Amino acid sequence: MAPRGILLYSGGLDSLLAGRLLMEQGVEVEGIMFVLPFAAPDYRPEESPQAAYARDNGIPLRFFRLGREYMEMVRNPPHGYGKRSNPCIDCKIYFIRKAGELMESEGADFVATGEVVGQRPMSQTKHMMRHIETQSGLKGRLLRPLSARLLPPTIPEREGLVDRERLMGISGRGRFAQMDLARRMGIVEYASPAGGCLFTDVQIARRVRDLLERVPDFDMTDVYLLSLGRHLRVREDLKLIVGRNETENAELEKYGSGADALLVPLFKGPVVFACGGLGDDDIRFIASVAARYGRPSGSGDPLTLFRRGVRQGEVPAGVPAEDGAIRGLMI
Ligand code: SF4
Known part of the structure; x- marks a missing residue:
């Protein structure tokens, strides 16, 4: 043998x-x-x-x-x-x-x-x-x-x-x-040598640590989502992922049933995927983040709110969040 x-x-x-x-x-x-x-x-x-x-x-x-x-x-x-x-x-x-x-x-x-x-x-x-x-x-x-x-x-x-x-x-x-x-x-086709996986990326490394420290019951979709979008740690128990383009928006929507709140703008703008305990003020803040990175025609432009995949209704975009407020939350 x-x-x-x-x-x-x-x-x-x-x-x-x-x-x-x-x-x-x-x-x-x-x-x-x-x-x-x-x-x-x-x-x-x-x-x-x-x-x-x-x-x-x-x-x-x-x-x-x-x-x-x-x-x-x-x-x-x-x-x-x-x-x-x-x-x-x-x-x-x-x-x-x-x-x-x-x-x-x-x-x-x-x-x-x-x-x-x-x-x-x-x-x-x-x-x-x-x-x-x-x-x-x-x-x-x-x-x-x-x-x-x-x-x-x-x-x-x-x-x-x-x-x-x-x-x-x-x-x-x-x-x-x-x-x-x-x-x-006779081997002509092969992958060129990789420089290291995403764990070696400075931004992803921060997000990995944030997840491991603050989300004890994370699943592997949470790990996948670390590689998408802008991540904002709003509080110990609240994190947002903000899509940066259509592909990321589609991915966030695809896995949206796992979000405690998913806001999908009805104007050109980012999908926001939120995990954590959420009050009405938080929803307003999330809408204002979407307004900051999107192009609402006015503060009344709506976003659809889903909680764990269930449609809750619409919320207005409100006044765009200020960059200074967002910058300090980035991970
Ligand atoms: S952590 Fe990433 S770069 Fe390091 S050995 Fe594993 S796969 Fe390779």
Whole structure:
């Protein structure tokens, strides 16, 4: 029976190459691709270009949507954060641990990644790669085909399931070796290297912290909505999301049944999605925010108010909120 490996597939060139190197020597490879929490609830990863690149290279994929458990890790990552709210080391450990669980349940022999020694300053030093391997509970069964010859032999190499001599010894941040390998393998289509996920974005990082600190019962739609619109923390228990364009307005309306109040202007202007305890003054304030970012013809122009998806009636736009009042609330 052919040896079997679970490939942590990021969608990038390195993990494609790692998979192909193994397949070239007869390993059966199955990819696992993680869907980050900022993906829309109706996002279909199997239709993504990354999934197509895997298919083109003969790598079957399964998808793992990161949920509440992952967010609890983000709340309190044992290895801390990178520059923003990106818990890269614990994120890697989480991914590899999940791939390890799949390895166990599928009866596969090892987990492989596209990691390259020295490619990233924090998580891909030799020391940290060893640490991640230990912490993920995969000691000896985590293979990095692109750098394998620079690392101690893993169990599948020692057992002869994988021929170490046919793996690579790539290190560093350069991309030439990978490009060469891609050319040799005839891989022409792949995603360009990403700079980091949304957790590394300064504004999103603030919103993530705000959510984790103030909304104990958040769900994954709340996490998705962090990537849309302007966010205003009005009070400890009241947050607004203000659409910035038609696409965002449509998304806020789509998930509007989860809002304690959703205001949809009948003039050109933003949809406002509000979560928290809301009195009449709050509704008036929200309407004035919509008026500030919209183009009502006068203070009597209406917005439709929905509470938890149920239409309540109309409220007037009122006088546009002042920029100074809004600026201090932005997160
Ligand atoms: S950049 Fe984002 S996805 Fe990548 S390791 Fe860091 S937290 Fe995880």
